[in-house]
Amino acid sequence: GINAxxxxxxxxxxxxxxxxxxLEGGGALLTAEQASDILFAGLKKGQFxxxxxxxxxxxxxxxxxxxxRNYPFLEFLIAPLLVPITSIVRGYxxxxxxxxxxxxxxxxxxx
Numbered sequence: 001g002i003n004a005x006x007x008x009x010x011x012x013x014x015x016x017x018x019x020x021x022x023l024e025g026g027g028a029l030l031t032a033e034q035a036s037d038i039l040f041a042g043l044k045k046g047q048f049x050x051x052x053x054x055x056x057x058x059x060x061x062x063x064x065x066x067x068x069r070n071y072p073f074l075e076f077l078i079a080p081l082l083v084p085i086t087s088i089v090r091g092y093x094x095x096x097x098x099x100x101x102x103x104x105x106x107x108x109x110x111x
Contacts (some may be wrong), residue, residue, distance in 0.1 A: 059090075
């Protein structure tokens, strides 16, 4: 994924649920030009999945399945690290979702 500022970005963020905002994190917001540069550079390299943030790149590597790999040799070398890294990131995301679910059910019960 690539977080980029565009015409409707402010409106999207205004309407975005808190859970989505938290899961997206506070990663760098790119200009539309920067995002398109990253996207086209990935396309020129023949990349199947294009990301702009390191944690998301690790998730891509860890969950690539049978898709073409962007960096086959590098991904082979760091494969032993991918399980713990992706487990930590996914665990954090699961925790965030669960905590928001508890808040949602608690507020529903209070109504």
